[in-house]
Amino acid sequence: MINISKSYHCVKSGFCCLLVFLCLYGKSQTNLLMEAQELCNTKQFDKAIPMLDKVVANPETKNDPASWHIRSYAYLQSFKQSTGNITTKIKLLDVSVKSAEYSILLDKENTYKDNNTAFIKNAATSYYKLCIVLLQDSLDDKKSDTCYFKYKKYTFLLYPEFNFKEKDIEYYKAKGSTFADLYVKNNFNQKYGDVAKGALLKVLELDPKNIAANINLGILYYNQGATLMRMMDYDVDLSQLDVIQENAKKLFKQSLPFMIKVYELDPKNKKALESLQGSYSALMDEEKANEFKQKKEALTEQK
Amino acid sequence: MAFSSLSFRQQPTFDPVSKGKAIFIYNFTRYFEWPEKMKSGNFIIHVIGSNANINQELNKMAAIKQVGNQKLEIKSSNTIDINLKPHIIYILNDASDQLKEVALKFKGKGALIVTEKNGLARAGAAINFVAIDNKQKFEYNKSNAVSAGLKTSDELKNLAIAVD
Numbered sequence: 001m002i003n004i005s006k007s008y009h010c011v012k013s014g015f016c017c018l019l020v021f022l023c024l025y026g027k028s029q030t031n032l033l034m035e036a037q038e039l040c041n042t043k044q045f046d047k048a049i050p051m052l053d054k055v056v057a058n059p060e061t062k063n064d065p066a067s068w069h070i071r072s073y074a075y076l077q078s079f080k081q082s083t084g085n086i087t088t089k090i091k092l093l094d095v096s097v098k099s100a101e102y103s104i105l106l107d108k109e110n111t112y113k114d115n116n117t118a119f120i121k122n123a124a125t126s127y128y129k130l131c132i133v134l135l136q137d138s139l140d141d142k143k144s145d146t147c148y149f150k151y152k153k154y155t156f157l158l159y160p161e162f163n164f165k166e167k168d169i170e171y172y173k174a175k176g177s178t179f180a181d182l183y184v185k186n187n188f189n190q191k192y193g194d195v196a197k198g199a200l201l202k203v204l205e206l207d208p209k210n211i212a213a214n215i216n217l218g219i220l221y222y223n224q225g226a227t228l229m230r231m232m233d234y235d236v237d238l239s240q241l242d243v244i245q246e247n248a249k250k251l252f253k254q255s256l257p258f259m260i261k262v263y264e265l266d267p268k269n270k271k272a273l274e275s276l277q278g279s280y281s282a283l284m285d286e287e288k289a290n291e292f293k294q295k296k297e298a299l300t301e302q303k
Numbered sequence: 304m305a306f307s308s309l310s311f312r313q314q315p316t317f318d319p320v321s322k323g324k325a326i327f328i329y330n331f332t333r334y335f336e337w338p339e340k341m342k343s344g345n346f347i348i349h350v351i352g353s354n355a356n357i358n359q360e361l362n363k364m365a366a367i368k369q370v371g372n373q374k375l376e377i378k379s380s381n382t383i384d385i386n387l388k389p390h391i392i393y394i395l396n397d398a399s400d401q402l403k404e405v406a407l408k409f410k411g412k413g414a415l416i417v418t419e420k421n422g423l424a425r426a427g428a429a430i431n432f433v434a435i436d437n438k439q440k441f442e443y444n445k446s447n448a449v450s451a452g453l454k455t456s457d458e459l460k461n462l463a464i465a466v467d
Contacts, residue, residue, distance in 0.1 A: 184314075188314075223314055225319065226314045226317055226319050227314075229317075229319035229322045229323060230314070230317055230319070230322060232322065232326060234325060234326055234329045234364045234367070234368050235326075235329055235330075235368065236326060237330065238327070238330050238462045239462070241323065241326055241327070241330075242438070245323060245438045245439060246438065248319060249437050249438055252319075252437075253437070281318075281320065282319045282320060283437040284320060284434035284437055284438070284439065285434075285437065
């Protein structure tokens, strides 16, 4: 995680100096901008925001980097103060970061560069925190993805050399395991299983030897096959049973490479041995199922 | 603030193979006709041998399904119970050596004998479960079903691996 809090506090304390500067510069600014600055100074961000929205739409002030800069600050503070729902908070953060970006674009003399950079850093960190909440508390994978992509976008803007590989692995692994768990807890709801599968496959694209992603993906495929069998009514006719068995078999077979990979990487991984026993048993390969059962038992005896 | 990763397991109390076998057994009740005197009372499936998963599935099935107007009843034991009048006798793998005795004792008495070990459809069973290409299939010996006292349907032969 990028640590931005230190720089952000320096900027926050320096913000008052900026307001003084703007007050001196104020003759050429509209009264509205001055008023908004005053409101920001007294932390009345909710009142300042409508004024600043007008300021950035006003031909006289819309090309002034200070207008956008103050707007970014006001929205960021409002985001921090907000006790509203997460969608409202994201909207506040979106406006803050876009205002900071636009201020940088207009700010040819880099007058506000440090502050704007700090706002963007702060927004990136906030997006990352929001994506965790959205994923693990709200279980909203789409909004979580959106926040994660924004975190990456703004981090990349500030640090073009930043290597996202570890972050991506961490994010997709958490997404995969969260939704795999939801899949089980929600009576093997396919929708959750598919989200988990997509996320875990992304982890393996980045890190093919990732033990947790391999084992979870293997188990997910197994569970999807088992669910097909489990959901069948007892009076399903034999031709239909054959079709369902065929589909379940494909899923059981798909589970094997992931479990075998874990076993190859860690032959003493009890979960891999147990899962391999289960998958081979479902495929009615008793010889292989027994092989892994014995290996699992031997491991238990060793301990 | 960081992500927490969870780990999960295979469905622990469910055996897909046993579910498949239970479905097969329920289907078999449609393809045979039992003697008139066996069309009242409970429809008894006598399971010989031990397999907790099979017993669990069959009992789950018995709780929600019927054969015509007859309630399903599962009777499990390690050896044959000659006091029962079962409609189906399912001899599990570990009890396969009892087939000969069972076939002899129940000849003509209207009990469909189902087994699950290679070669048993030629040794007295009417139905024998086999695994082919990682799927559950079954062998069907019509002669053994007839000598058990059952009326048979040719339709089943089309779905099975015929051995006679």
